[in-house]
Amino acid sequence: MKYIEFKLNGENVQYEGSAKDRLLDILRETYRLTGVKCGCKEGECGACSVIIDGRLANSCMIAMGSIHGSDVMTIEGFSNTERFKVIDKAYGDVSAVQCGFCIPGMVLATECILAVTPHPTEEEIRRGISGNLCRCTGYNSIVKAIGIAAKEGEGLW
């Protein structure tokens, strides 16, 4: 029997529990990465978003065994990057954050949009965050912030 080996925010880790455990629960409870939020636990809200092997993922829909050998990044790991600083400032500048619950997921969705499309259209931005629900802002300021991040972070993506 082998432990589940994966990379978490850049560090190699081994998980000794069940392969059927839910990534969301393990990130929050075992690794204490509480920037990963639990909203719906059914893949409908995006609050638990993480990036797995470069792709946006709902960590509530991922069993631990499926990430054996994968690279997982949460908002805690992403917040150490230059790209984060640009996104952070852009969200702040246009008041794209109200209660904040959806924001870790929104920020990671932003990273996934810009990583693929450094100069996104408004439609591409809206499509990129379409799996992340925000109940406060009405989305317009978030969309605006992502557009600003793309401009201000020219060359980073």
Next chain:
Amino acid sequence: MVKLNNGYVPETLEEALSIMRDEKVKPYSGGTDLMLEVGEGASYLFLNKIAELKIIKSDSDYIRIGAQCTFTEIEESDVAPRILKDAMSQLAGPAVRNFGTIGGNIGNGSAKADSALILFVTDSLIRLKSASSERTIYIKDFYKQRKQLDLRDGELIVEVLIPKKYLENYYYKKIGARKALAITRVGFAGLLQEENGVITHVATAFGAIEPIIVRHPEIDEMFIGKTISEARGIKDNYLNLYENAINPSAGRVSKEYRKTVCMNLLKDFLNENGI
């Protein structure tokens, strides 16, 4: 192959099929449906690392899509047909599309599965494999009842085969409560091929309205061999037959709503083709 606590991670299809033969396991593809269930019972057989199940290719007759291809991979593929890419681009949201797979979507056995609708309208085939056998069957024969599939012990869905004929002129619409993250209330796909002014192929499929995706080739046949203007002449008859043949069940929305939407979509499909 890696054995974990409550799980197996095979690297090849052969390894996966041996485990299917020898152990009681639950195949795990993307997890986007499976993780809604409480995780008690059998160990998971993680299929997401098997490279040979992630290939999209084309041969002389079929576009062949490996069961472990995610919706995003299909959407990004240059080989996958437009009708399927179109449907996949409207399924759930980016994170679900990044992990959900076509094999998992079919294997879930739901008539709401957006990829299955496309496989029905295109008369696609499903290749099933176990450690000791292999067979390829039409998707319409694979779905027996709601959540009941013609899947034998030890078998895995390994590939879908989409016939290359008739794919070009398609119609697809998904009706849900919102643009993204929407469970299909009515899904409709139609194909119509014309050669030298004569209709040579018509196929329609309705998803999410009955326990299995609905096809009525016996009604669609009446347009075969007709010109568009001849088809226009028998359109009312065609619509009447569908009106009687479709019998939606109530779910999140009423039967009447579903029926009206089905007929509107069917009319719109004909209309777009000049009928």
